[in-house]
Amino acid sequence: MSNEAVLHAPTTTITHHHDAHADHGHEHHHHETFITKYVFSQDHKMIAKQFLITGMVWAVLGGLMSVLFRLQLGYPDAKFPWLQDLLGKFWVEDGKITAQAYYALVTTHGTVLVFFVLTAGLSGTFANFLIPLQIGARDMASPFMNMLSYWFFFAASCVMLSSLFVETGPFSGGWTAYPPLSALGQASPGSKTGMDLWLIAMALFVVSSLLGGLNYIATVLNMRTKGMSMTRMPLTIWALFFTAVLGVLSFPVLFSGFILLIFDRNFGTSFYLSDLYVNGVTLPNEGGSAILFQHLFWFLGHPEVYIILLPAMGMVSEILSTNARKPIFGYIAMIGSLFAIAILAFLVWAHHMFVTGLNPFLGSIFVLLTLLIAVPSAIKVFNWLTTLWRGNIRFTPGMLFAIGFVSLFISGGLTGIWLGNSALDIHLHDTYFVIAHFHIVMGVASMFGMFAGVYHWYPKMYGRYLNNTLAYTHFWITLIGAYLIFWPMHYQGLAGMPRRYYDYSIWESFKQFAELNRFISTVAMVVFATQLLFLFNFFYSIFKGRKVTNQNPWGSTTLEWTAPIRPGHGNWPGEIPEVHRWAYDYGKDGRDFVPQTEPVGANESHH
Amino acid sequence: MTTVSSNEPKRLHPHKFTLWVAMGSICMMFAGLTSAYIVKRNQANWLEFALPKSFYYSTAAIMLSSATMYIALKAFKARERSRYKNFIALTAVLGVLFGVLQTLGFNELTSQGIKLLGFGSNAAASFLVPIIGLHMLHVAGGIIALLVTLFRAFGRKIKSYNTTPIEIVATYWHFVDLLWIYLFIFLAWIK
Ligand code: HEM
Numbered sequence A: 001m002s003n004e005a006v007l008h009a010p011t012t013t014i015t016h017h018h019d020a021h022a023d024h025g026h027e028h029h030h031h032e033t034f035i036t037k038y039v040f041s042q043d044h045k046m047i048a049k050q051f052l053i054t055g056m057v058w059a060v061l062g063g064l065m066s067v068l069f070r071l072q073l074g075y076p077d078a079k080f081p082w083l084q085d086l087l088g089k090f091w092v093e094d095g096k097i098t099a100q101a102y103y104a105l106v107t108t109h110g111t112v113l114v115f116f117v118l119t120a121g122l123s124g125t126f127a128n129f130l131i132p133l134q135i136g137a138r139d140m141a142s143p144f145m146n147m148l149s150y151w152f153f154f155a156a157s158c159v160m161l162s163s164l165f166v167e168t169g170p171f172s173g174g175w176t177a178y179p180p181l182s183a184l185g186q187a188s189p190g191s192k193t194g195m196d197l198w199l200i201a202m203a204l205f206v207v208s209s210l211l212g213g214l215n216y217i218a219t220v221l222n223m224r225t226k227g228m229s230m231t232r233m234p235l236t237i238w239a240l241f242f243t244a245v246l247g248v249l250s251f252p253v254l255f256s257g258f259i260l261l262i263f264d265r266n267f268g269t270s271f272y273l274s275d276l277y278v279n280g281v282t283l284p285n286e287g288g289s290a291i292l293f294q295h296l297f298w299f300l301g302h303p304e305v306y307i308i309l310l311p312a313m314g315m316v317s318e319i320l321s322t323n324a325r326k327p328i329f330g331y332i333a334m335i336g337s338l339f340a341i342a343i344l345a346f347l348v349w350a351h352h353m354f355v356t357g358l359n360p361f362l363g364s365i366f367v368l369l370t371l372l373i374a375v376p377s378a379i380k381v382f383n384w385l386t387t388l389w390r391g392n393i394r395f396t397p398g399m400l401f402a403i404g405f406v407s408l409f410i411s412g413g414l415t416g417i418w419l420g421n422s423a424l425d426i427h428l429h430d431t432y433f434v435i436a437h438f439h440i441v442m443g444v445a446s447m448f449g450m451f452a453g454v455y456h457w458y459p460k461m462y463g464r465y466l467n468n469t470l471a472y473t474h475f476w477i478t479l480i481g482a483y484l485i486f487w488p489m490h491y492q493g494l495a496g497m498p499r500r501y502y503d504y505s506i507w508e509s510f511k512q513f514a515e516l517n518r519f520i521s522t523v524a525m526v527v528f529a530t531q532l533l534f535l536f537n538f539f540y541s542i543f544k545g546r547k548v549t550n551q552n553p554w555g556s557t558t559l560e561w562t563a564p565i566r567p568g569h570g571n572w573p574g575e576i577p578e579v580h581r582w583a584y585d586y587g588k589d590g591r592d593f594v595p596q597t598e599p600v601g602a603n604e605s606h607h
Numbered sequence B: 001m002t003t004v005s006s007n008e009p010k011r012l013h014p015h016k017f018t019l020w021v022a023m024g025s026i027c028m029m030f031a032g033l034t035s036a037y038i039v040k041r042n043q044a045n046w047l048e049f050a051l052p053k054s055f056y057y058s059t060a061a062i063m064l065s066s067a068t069m070y071i072a073l074k075a076f077k078a079r080e081r082s083r084y085k086n087f088i089a090l091t092a093v094l095g096v097l098f099g100v101l102q103t104l105g106f107n108e109l110t111s112q113g114i115k116l117l118g119f120g121s122n123a124a125a126s127f128l129v130p131i132i133g134l135h136m137l138h139v140a141g142g143i144i145a146l147l148v149t150l151f152r153a154f155g156r157k158i159k160s161y162n163t164t165p166i167e168i169v170a171t172y173w174h175f176v177d178l179l180w181i182y183l184f185i186f187l188a189w190i191k
């Protein structure tokens, strides 16, 4: 039974003719108004663009925040009166960024980049855009829920944005929101209204993620076109599928952690609070445990980092193979390693808590499990490199970003192995080494995955090309800049420089880094400015880019390139194509590529 | 007039499938809360007390409501419309009764001098509020779904014999029932 038959047919009787491959969902074109087409759209392609553009807005805001706090770190003595005129006294006083503003900026930067940009902006965009197009479905299992998912994200965004404008400022206790800073309003200005808004925004965000994730899972498992068995799916789909599974299983746990936090904040309970003394006042809370929150947070937190990374891994696999004109090396191993990573992601959360007084025996088990992640990670790296090996490489901008991703993943993964040893972590925990580790392996790498995806699928999204010169400039400056920013932070961390300090120049031990900090800050500003090139390229090309005339510009095997250049709601005007082979028949039997829709020939070789 | 012919095995309706994944997700939330409960219990300062009587009655009510839901679904499939409507209504009423009994349970605890919220409350008692409260919210969602199906059954001019929506509601209802039984046993046992 085709999916549409399943969806629309009453189960007992069918009153009109339906052939086995019925698809007329696209034919009764409803009258589309501006509102239903661009605002409350239920078309997965439009929702993907909404996620992408909202994510881009947040990336700019979050990036600007990092420029501001890097200004403080790089130039702790400089004065910026013009910033004060611009932002007001809460943020800048006497021409200096205030300590409170600094912490608020760091916190909001982290929250926004992790959740709004690299989770919603990345999964939201590409799961929505690619799942139906690559598995051969007209839309998601529930387009309505899909629309809700975006609007919950939008609401979360509005609430988070509003927290920037309250008098006491946004939350300032770090993106991990540990109590007691997050639980007690009197603990800091940011813990007051700012934290309330932070919690509301995050609760809305969790709902958005769950609605999206449920839909992605149901769509991948139920809505594939004829012939699209699970082992014929492109790796993008596998990765997005595991991402959704991780989200659906871990976000609820974060939510329960937030619920208890809300009770502690507002209803005087003591789940997380005990023996506290704030501003000269002893609090009556007794018997709570702040570590409990860390367990609940990191049970989500660690899977979350893979929620951010896996979509990038999937897209990179696809883009590398397409542009190396070679089948992906070790397709099944790629799925197996995604699976292993997804399982292990739930079993390592305590490596963020080695120094919380965790039982050292328990710690050693988490060391073992953590280091085990290196195995599937190494398999993936090996397979990417072997896919590139002696490939007929086309250095498109998408391809460059994909290769950049592999480089960054290797660099950042290696430092993970350092941190995964609980003995080393005693020294490295909460230093700039950790900042360097996760920015390279997660932040920049996933950003690169996202750029690779945008450059690669832009012709499908908008029916136009991006400008290549701008793209190459964007790539090289961003890659070199990212390494220049984060590589030196390893040294700072090894020297013991703690993270989340407002001013290092007053510490004798860290004075030596004054120049390095200035250097990092300067590069950060250059890299930020370079992203404006990308923004310009993106929006300019939507209207003025070179038009796509070739239905399959990259010579890809996958289904999205069999749809019209500008597909309507329903994706394929006629029948949904049938699939006859896996997604990686590149350079086979002397042919450049064989689309998935082509039946297997009589004397075709096996892959 | 033809019926759908297909050589593929009959698959689960995507909406039903989505419900199953959602139920997995809800389970994770309660797994998070109950494991937090266990972690907290193993630390100092944990109050032991017996669960109020009302929770036993509420357990009976919600189990009964699962039975009435089952009968309602059967009636729908047998196309006995009035029986179906009655039992759906009965299920909803039992759901409301469940909520009332849970609230009474909280009152019972408070009148025994066990402080649930506010300063001086013990986490052992406080935990009941988010755990049971969140479960009640899920039951409330189920009641709303029941009412929607009920109004549809009354309002429809054209009769629909599509069993999917009502099956989805029934599955969810049995799920919140089972979830409560798990929570009840958990809370009664692990004090
Ligand atoms: C070989 C693989 C990896 C290992 C062994 C590893 C290990 C660790 C450890 C032990 C920490 C805690 C350090 C501390 O706070 O003292 C850490 C932090 C972190 N890791 Fe990794 N990691 C690996 C890969 C990754 C990947 C692939 C990502 C993301 C995609 C990631 C993201 C993060 C983040 C975000 C943090 C810091 C969170 C915070 O404290 O704010 N790691 N890693």
Ligand SMILES: [Cu+2]
Pocket (backbone or CB within 6 Å): A301, A302, A305, A348, A349, A351, A352
């Ligand atoms: Cu981790």
